[in-house]
Amino acid sequence: MLSINKAADRDHLIIELNGEVDASNSVELDEVIQQALSEDSNKILVDGRKLEYISSAGLGVFMSYLEDFQEKNVSFVIFGLNEKVLNVFHILGLDQLIRIRQTQEEAEQALYEV
Amino acid sequence: MVKLPNIQRGKIYIMLAILSWLALLFVDLVRLFGEINQMEGDISQEITWILEIIFFIILYIYFNDSINKKEHSNFLNLIWRAASTGLIATAVSFLIIYFYYLLAGSRLSEDPLLRNFFYHVNFALTTVFLISTSLLWKHLILYQKSKAVVQQWQAYEVILLISMFFVLINQESFNYGFMFGLIFLIIYGVILSVNLKWIPYLTFREKWKSILFLVIIIACTTYLLVQMVSYNQKNIHFINLSENLFLLGIFAFVLIYAVFSFLVTLFNLPTSSVFEQKLTEAISFQRLSQSIQPGENEEQVLDILMDSSMSAAYVDAAWLEMHGQDAEGLPARVLHQKFISNGERQELLDLLKNTEPFSGYLKGQTDAKIEYINGKIPHETYQSVLLIPIRANKKVLGDLFLLKEVKDGFNKEMINIISTFVGQTSISIDNYRLLNEAIKNERYREELEIAQRVQRSLLPSELHHNACFEIDGFSAAADEVGGDYYETYRFDPDNFALIIGDVSGKGTSAAFNMSQMKGVFHSLVQLNLRPKDFLTKANNALSRCLEKNNFITTTYYTVNTREKEIHFARAGHCPTLFYSKEAGKSHFLDIKGMGLGIVRNASFDRYLEEGKLSYHPGDVMVLYTDGIVEAKNEKGQEFGYDNLRCLLDRFHALSAREIRMEIITAVYSFVGKDILPDDDYSLLAIKFKA
Numbered sequence: 022m023l024s025i026n027k028a029a030d031r032d033h034l035i036i037e038l039n040g041e042v043d044a045s046n047s048v049e050l051d052e053v054i055q056q057a058l059s060e061d062s063n064k065i066l067v068d069g070r071k072l073e074y075i076s077s078a079g080l081g082v083f084m085s086y087l088e089d090f091q092e093k094n095v096s097f098v099i100f101g102l103n104e105k106v107l108n109v110f111h112i113l114g115l116d117q118l119i120r121i122r123q124t125q126e127e128a129e130q131a132l133y134e135v
Numbered sequence: 136m137v138k139l140p141n142i143q144r145g146k147i148y149i150m151l152a153i154l155s156w157l158a159l160l161f162v163d164l165v166r167l168f169g170e171i172n173q174m175e176g177d178i179s180q181e182i183t184w185i186l187e188i189i190f191f192i193i194l195y196i197y198f199n200d201s202i203n204k205k206e207h208s209n210f211l212n213l214i215w216r217a218a219s220t221g222l223i224a225t226a227v228s229f230l231i232i233y234f235y236y237l238l239a240g241s242r243l244s245e246d247p248l249l250r251n252f253f254y255h256v257n258f259a260l261t262t263v264f265l266i267s268t269s270l271l272w273k274h275l276i277l278y279q280k281s282k283a284v285v286q287q288w289q290a291y292e293v294i295l296l297i298s299m300f301f302v303l304i305n306q307e308s309f310n311y312g313f314m315f316g317l318i319f320l321i322i323y324g325v326i327l328s329v330n331l332k333w334i335p336y337l338t339f340r341e342k343w344k345s346i347l348f349l350v351i352i353i354a355c356t357t358y359l360l361v362q363m364v365s366y367n368q369k370n371i372h373f374i375n376l377s378e379n380l381f382l383l384g385i386f387a388f389v390l391i392y393a394v395f396s397f398l399v400t401l402f403n404l405p406t407s408s409v410f411e412q413k414l415t416e417a418i419s420f421q422r423l424s425q426s427i428q429p430g431e432n433e434e435q436v437l438d439i440l441m442d443s444s445m446s447a448a449y450v451d452a453a454w455l456e457m458h459g460q461d462a463e464g465l466p467a468r469v470l471h472q473k474f475i476s477n478g479e480r481q482e483l484l485d486l487l488k489n490t491e492p493f494s495g496y497l498k499g500q501t502d503a504k505i506e507y508i509n510g511k512i513p514h515e516t517y518q519s520v521l522l523i524p525i526r527a528n529k530k531v532l533g534d535l536f537l538l539k540e541v542k543d544g545f546n547k548e549m550i551n552i553i554s555t556f557v558g559q560t561s562i563s564i565d566n567y568r569l570l571n572e573a574i575k576n577e578r579y580r581e582e583l584e585i586a587q588r589v590q591r592s593l594l595p596s597e598l599h600h601n602a603c604f605e606i607d608g609f610s611a612a613a614d615e616v617g618g619d620y621y622e623t624y625r626f627d628p629d630n631f632a633l634i635i636g637d638v639s640g641k642g643t644s645a646a647f648n649m650s651q652m653k654g655v656f657h658s659l660v661q662l663n664l665r666p667k668d669f670l671t672k673a674n675n676a677l678s679r680c681l682e683k684n685n686f687i688t689t690t691y692y693t694v695n696t697r698e699k700e701i702h703f704a705r706a707g708h709c710p711t712l713f714y715s716k717e718a719g720k721s722h723f724l725d726i727k728g729m730g731l732g733i734v735r736n737a738s739f740d741r742y743l744e745e746g747k748l749s750y751h752p753g754d755v756m757v758l759y760t761d762g763i764v765e766a767k768n769e770k771g772q773e774f775g776y777d778n779l780r781c782l783l784d785r786f787h788a789l790s791a792r793e794i795r796m797e798i799i800t801a802v803y804s805f806v807g808k809d810i811l812p813d814d815d816y817s818l819l820a821i822k823f824k825a
Contacts (some may be wrong), residue, residue, distance in 0.1 A: 022694075044640055051684075065404075077637070079532075080686075081640070084685035087733070094322060112708070112709060112710065112761075113707040113733070114727070114742050117727070117742050118742075
């Protein structure tokens with residue numbers, strides 16, 4: 022089960038992930054990011070506080086946009102991941118490519134420091 | 136007992152019948168001769184009666200046999216058989232009369248012996264006619280028989296048998312006993328004669344024919360009866376054969392059943408067409424309900440629907456228009472068109488589009504759930520129209536247009552039956568499509584099985600090793616095919632390469648990427664690279680092959696058993712679990728790493744680290760894929776890293792094979808029987824011995 026909320030805050034976009042991202046619903050996540058990019062949001066914050074699980078397919082979604090983020094100069098920060106999910110990012114090495122923060126404040130700070 | 140073949144039996148019966156008739160004739164003529172010449176006859180009349188009874192019984196058995204053999208002949212043939220026998224008997228009787236007419240005045244014409252001979256001929260033919268006809272009636276009475284009717288008939292046969300012998304008991308003719316018996320037989324005949332179920336099954340034409348035949352039978356029977364009775368009155372010297380109750384009884388039965396059949400058939404004539412109509416409808420319904428046979432297609436079913444609907448409502452013209460199927464890219468088209476030209480159809484369609492209540496539906500405005508539209512149109516030829524949408528799988532496939540020249544041509548019953556036809560057609564088409572889909576799925580499944588076999592062969596059946604270490608592997612895919620991969624390679628007796636990998640996603644796409652990984656491994660391993668270089672080159676190769684959002688995690692190891700050293704690099708794969716005998720516990724070898732295909736440029740090697748460790752005998756290394764640690768039980772809890780680590784702490788002393796088995800068993804019992812694994816599980820256990 023996954024529900025995604027998208028909200029604008031100041032000049033950044035917050036994407037809130039709720040539940041589990043797996044092969045069956047990773048497309049939804051993909052659509053949301055795709056949409057955000059097409060709307061020319063250049064600051065994207067992913068709220069992962071309620072993200073319980075992410076499968077390789079879900080990680081694949083983030084991974085597939087890394088190049089786009091770089092090209093379009095989009096800053097992308099994930100925050101609030103629980104230990105288990107963070108470990109998944111870490112094992113794959115995605116934490117070396119995506120900025121991951123503990124709290125929303127830290128994340129926002131990271132978002133605006135570029 | 137020797138069983139005689141049927142044909143011979145029939146011939147024997149005929150022989151016996153003729154013999155008994157000849158004996159009867161001889162006995163009677165002798166008796167008559169004695170009577171005329173007033174000699175004291177030694178032959179009593181009982182012999183005549185007994186011979187007569189024998190004759191009856193033989194004929195009865197013979198005809199019973201021969202009619203049963205022709206069980207499947209139709210009703211009309213049966214009635215015609217009876218009528219023709221009657222005609223022959225009558226014709227012979229007329230010939231005899233004509234013969235006497237020619238002989239008129241001569242002495243011969245007065246000869247009682249000759250007259251009696253002809254009387255016997257007449258008697259024999261009449262008996263043949265009556266017995267054969269009553270047995271044909273039996274066949275008609277027992278059509279669609281119930282147990283009660285069969286019992287009635289059997290009782291009747293017994294009564295007839297008794298009636299044959301009545302003459303032996305009751306010597307006086309036409310007394311109360313005889314009359315009572317006759318009346319009883321007549322009443323019983325009437326009761327049996329109400330069984331006329333065969334009549335409705337005749338078509339209109341057949342009914343007319345059967346009426347004709349029945350009239351012939353009635354006429355013949357009446358004539359033969361009158362003729363037989365008149366013999367009694369005209370001749371002084373004669374042997375009376377007609378006083379047998381049996382003979383009069385079946386006379387009555389044959390006549391009564393013929394009259395009943397005649398009347399019922401006659402009164403059935405006007406409703407005959409309705410019955411035929413219902414029968415056609417039933418057959419149409421059956422044809423529609425039979426699912427489409429292989430080799431047939433939907434159009435044939437729709438054709439049957441057209442024909443059935445048209446005949447059910449006496450439709451003058453009709454067409455069937457199929458809607459365009461967006462999914463199949465088919466344009467709208469007219470599939471069937473009966474008794475109407477293209478121009479006329481177009482004209483009518485335009486008219487309908489402007490006429491209520493059709494216009495709303497045809498323009499797609501009204502509710503699509505409409506079942507039928509019945510109405511009239513201002514057209515010079517056609518006055519009433521019935522439009523029925525044909526649906527399959529909740530989608531409208533097309534519309535059936537039925538036209539009649541009369542006003543209000545479609546009544547409730549017609550609409551009902553046509554709706555039923557349409558409903559049945561929809562079911563047939565649905566079933567046909569489902570069946571086709573099932574066949575297609577079956578084919579896919581077979582293809583997948585082949586893929587599964589191919590992929591199983593991609594995993595090594597034997598793992599390279601030497602006396603210094605044991606190695607044992609296990610892999611299970613969640614779907615038919617999986618994305619897990621492991622392999623070994625031997626450079627020389629002391630140097631080995633190991634790899635374990637997991638392709639993102641699962642199922643078929645993962646399986647394809649896994650086979651690419653295998654190719655990359657076998658190409659690069661021969662270069663004998665350091666693990667970090669190996670992975671960098673692998674990333675380079677795979678970046679060109681993998682889809683944008685696919686990646687592969689892997690760990691590559693080189694093992695040198697002489698130096699007792701392991702070099703490894705981790706490309707985003709789960710950290711290796713290592714049990715150190717020295718430390719007495721196991722830990723995860725966590726080094727920096729990055730999945731293959733995530734960074735698709737030269738900077739990839741920046742994210743990699745290379746690890747090195749020295750092992751000692753008794754150390755154990757466990758390689759696994761994330762399916763193991765992420766395996767979930769019914770409460771949604773994950774198996775986890777700690778569980779895995781504790782298991783190795785517990786079982787490190789066992790052999791590689793036993794360690795592997797213990798861990799896999801533990802994972803499966805954690806997950807439970809009721810949950811299907813949703814990821815691929817793979818595990819390699821390596822135990823160092825020297």
